Amino acid sequence: MTEDSVSRRRRHRPEEAERAILAAARSFLESNPFREMTVEGVMARTGLSRPAFYAYFRDRYDLVTRLLEGIGGLLFAVDRRWLVGAEESRKEASVVLADALRRGAETFVRYGPVLRAISDAASQDARVEGVYRYGLIERLVDAVADRIERDVETGLSPDDLEPEETARALVLMTERYLLDAFGKPEECTTREKTGAVVEALVSVWVRTLYGLGP
Amino acid sequence: MTEDSVSRRRRHRPEEAERAILAAARSFLESNPFREMTVEGVMARTGLSRPAFYAYFRDRYDLVTRLLEGIGGLLFAVDRRWLVGAEESRKEASVVLADALRRGAETFVRYGPVLRAISDAASQDARVEGVYRYGLIERLVDAVADRIERDVETGLSPDDLEPEETARALVLMTERYLLDAFGKPEECTTREKTGAVVEALVSVWVRTLYGLGP
DNA sequence: ACTATCTGTTGACGTCGTGTCAATAGACAT
DNA sequence: ATGTCTATTGACACGACGTCAACAGATAGT
Numbered sequence: 360m361t362e363d364s365v366s367r368r369r370r371h372r373p374e375e376a377e378r379a380i381l382a383a384a385r386s387f388l389e390s391n392p393f394r395e396m397t398v399e400g401v402m403a404r405t406g407l408s409r410p411a412f413y414a415y416f417r418d419r420y421d422l423v424t425r426l427l428e429g430i431g432g433l434l435f436a437v438d439r440r441w442l443v444g445a446e447e448s449r450k451e452a453s454v455v456l457a458d459a460l461r462r463g464a465e466t467f468v469r470y471g472p473v474l475r476a477i478s479d480a481a482s483q484d485a486r487v488e489g490v491y492r493y494g495l496i497e498r499l500v501d502a503v504a505d506r507i508e509r510d511v512e513t514g515l516s517p518d519d520l521e522p523e524e525t526a527r528a529l530v531l532m533t534e535r536y537l538l539d540a541f542g543k544p545e546e547c548t549t550r551e552k553t554g555a556v557v558e559a560l561v562s563v564w565v566r567t568l569y570g571l572g573p
Numbered sequence: 574m575t576e577d578s579v580s581r582r583r584r585h586r587p588e589e590a591e592r593a594i595l596a597a598a599r600s601f602l603e604s605n606p607f608r609e610m611t612v613e614g615v616m617a618r619t620g621l622s623r624p625a626f627y628a629y630f631r632d633r634y635d636l637v638t639r640l641l642e643g644i645g646g647l648l649f650a651v652d653r654r655w656l657v658g659a660e661e662s663r664k665e666a667s668v669v670l671a672d673a674l675r676r677g678a679e680t681f682v683r684y685g686p687v688l689r690a691i692s693d694a695a696s697q698d699a700r701v702e703g704v705y706r707y708g709l710i711e712r713l714v715d716a717v718a719d720r721i722e723r724d725v726e727t728g729l730s731p732d733d734l735e736p737e738e739t740a741r742a743l744v745l746m747t748e749r750y751l752l753d754a755f756g757k758p759e760e761c762t763t764r765e766k767t768g769a770v771v772e773a774l775v776s777v778w779v780r781t782l783y784g785l786g787p
Numbered sequence: 788a789c790t791a792t793c794t795g796t797t798g799a800c801g802t803c804g805t806g807t808c809a810a811t812a813g814a815c816a817t
Numbered sequence: 818a819t820g821t822c823t824a825t826t827g828a829c830a831c832g833a834c835g836t837c838a839a840c841a842g843a844t845a846g847t
Contacts, residue, residue, distance in 0.1 A: 370813050370824050394697050397804065408826050413806065479696040483608050524773035531753060532746030532777075539745060559738035563746075566781045584795050584842050611833065622797050627835065 369406070377415045379405045384422055385473060390544050393423070393476035420484040427477045430470050431495050435502070437462035442502045445509050449569040452515055456568070457561045460533070464557045467537040468548050475542030478534075496534060500527045507568065516568050529564055536560065583620070591629045593619045598636055599687060604758050607637070607690035634698040641691045644684050645709050649716070651676035656716045659723050663783040666729055670782070671775045674747070678771045681751040682762050689756030692748075710748060714741045721782065730782050743778060750774065 371379075383404035387396055398419055402409045416422045435442075441459040444452070467474060481488040504526035510516040540556045541548055565571055585593075597618035601610055612633055616623045630636045649656075655673040658666070681688060695705040718740035724730040754770045755762055779785055 373824080376824080394699075398806090399804075407824095409805095410807080410826055411824080414824070418806080482693040482696055485608075520776060521769060521773055524769050525776060527753070528746055528750045528773045528777050531749040532742055535745040535749040536742045539741070555735060555738050559735055559742045562734055562739060563742050563777065563781045566784060567777045570780060570784060587795080590795080612835090613833075621795095623834095624797055624836080625795080628795070632835080 373415070376405070376407065376411065380407075380412065380415055380422070381426060384426060388472045388476045388544065392544055393479040396476070420480055420487045423473075423477050423480045424487055424490050426473050427490065427495070430466070430473065433466050433470075434463065434495070434499070437466055438499075438502075442506055444506070446513065447515075449515055449571060452510070453561075453565045453569050453571060456564055457557075460560050460564060461557050463533070464537060464541075464553060464560070467541045468553060471538075471541035471548075472544050475538050475544075478538055478542070496530065500530045503530055510568060517570065520568070525567065529567065532563065533560060587629070590619070590621065590625065594621075594626065594629055594636070595640060598640060602686045602690045602758065606758060607693040610690070634694055634701045637687075637691050637694045638701055638704050640687050641704065641709070644680070644687065647680050647684075648677060648709070648713070651680055652713075652716075656720055658720070660727065661729075663729055663785060666724070667775075667779045667783050667785060670778055671771075674774050674778060675771050677747070678751060678755075678767060678774070681755045682767060685752075685755035685762070686758050689752050689758075692752055692756070710744065714744045717744055724782060731784065734782070739781065743781065746777065747774060 380401065383401050384396070386404060387401055391400075396419060398412050399409050401419075401422070402412050405411075416425070438459040441452075441455045444455055447455065477487065477491055481491040500523075504522045507516060507520060507522040507526055511518050511520055511522060536556070536559075540552070594615065597615050598610070600618060601615055605614075610633060612626050613623050615633075615636070616626050619625075630639070652673040655666075655669045658669055661669065691701065691705055695702040714737075718736040721730060721734060721736040721740055725732050725734055725736060750770070750773075754766070
């Protein structure tokens with residue numbers, strides 16, 4: 360089973376051990392919340408001893424920060440089409456936006472436990488908070504605010520929307536709601552559940568920005 | 574200055590000391606995040622020793638749970654009028670809803686640091702998580718879902734809204750956004766800022782539920 | 788006023804997880 | 818075979834936690 364896992368008292372290439380630790384952390388977070396993640400608990404899943412951890416990571420907050428690195432970019436990528444788009448009708452914009460939200464949700468389904476761990480860690484450590492809230496989230500807010508500003512200028516969205524604040528509200532809603540839906544380690548995620556979640560998000564975003572519906 | 578603060582090696586009535594500890598915790602959280610709140614740090618603000626803490630509270634998570642008790646009810650109270658209301662026009666409903674959101678925001682302005690601390694603690698302790706997320710938040714979601722369901726039935730809101738999921742998205746957005754705006758210990762909260770935040774929240778809620786605007 | 792009792796209070800202790808460091812022992816080159 | 822390099826680890830000190838027996842201030846009874 361754990362063919363590639365690291366065995367005790369053996370030398371490895373630095374990256375090999377580092378990747379083994381990252382994998383062990385991911386595996387751990389699949390079934391346990393971040394608050395139960397201890398350095399010893401993670402290292403037990405590699406064949407290495409606890410002190411070996413500190414050769415590769417400063418502490419467990421550094422560990423989740425690196426876990427985020429592999430995912431952070433994805434969250435931008437999936438939304439890019441809507442984020443940089445413009446000059447469509449409300450109907451068109453809605454469709455593109457709905458697609459972006461659906462892809463974003465799928466990313467959360469896939470990396471839910473890890474993202475939940477990062478979110479939890481952010482409230483416990485100033486460094487993680489910086490990377491996650493003020494790095495990732497804030498950049499998403501800015502990007503969304505840009506798009507909203509353009510939509511207000513082109514008349515797609517009403518001009519009583521304050522782009523910055525509206526963007527922050529919508530992004531924070533999405534983050535929190537998706538974490539709530541897909542971040543629990545135990546939950547098994549069904550396709551119907553995913554559909555309902557995406558539908559609710561699309562409703563709020565589209566009705567807020569493009570006012571389709573009654 | 575600290576006339577009523579507890580002095581060392583003196584006996585007190587149980588509630589007197591307990592209230593002093595709760596006050597010390599509130600005061601601590603006014604200027605420090607929860608992650609820096611230690612039992613020793615709190616007790617240093619009373620005249621009591623660290624072990625005395627454990628005569629009144631099980632641990633620091635129990636402490637924030639009790640801090641929440643005094644506030645949790647308020648969040649329901651301010652929204653009650655809209656939550657239990659019905660049979661109004663969209664315009665009327667919007668006004669009542671906007672008022673509820675404004676009052677809710679004011680509660681957050683007032684108790685921001687404490688609520689932030691509770692939210693942070695919820696990710697670190699299963700008991701706090703139970704009280705906060707599955708107690709307070711979930712009950713708010715249910716109440717909002719009820720109201721949405723009635724609005725859908727009476728035709729005020731469109732019937733493609735799924736009440737439960739929409740309610741959860743909106744409530745989580747509001748919680749997260751208000752915490753983000755008013756939960757930082759250092760921030761000085763201006764009246765303009767409050768206004769902008771409430772306006773953004775009202776936009777999203779009203780446009781989602783009652784679709785006013787273009 | 789003296790004493791006994793009750794109980795709020797605390798110094799001292801054991802525990803747990805952390806982060807560090809000198810010493811150890813594989814792997815590789817010569 | 819031998820030496821060098823460095824990944825690895827046992828052992829240590831630290832900080833915060835939660836507990837407990839012992840202490841001492843308040844109160845009641847005489």
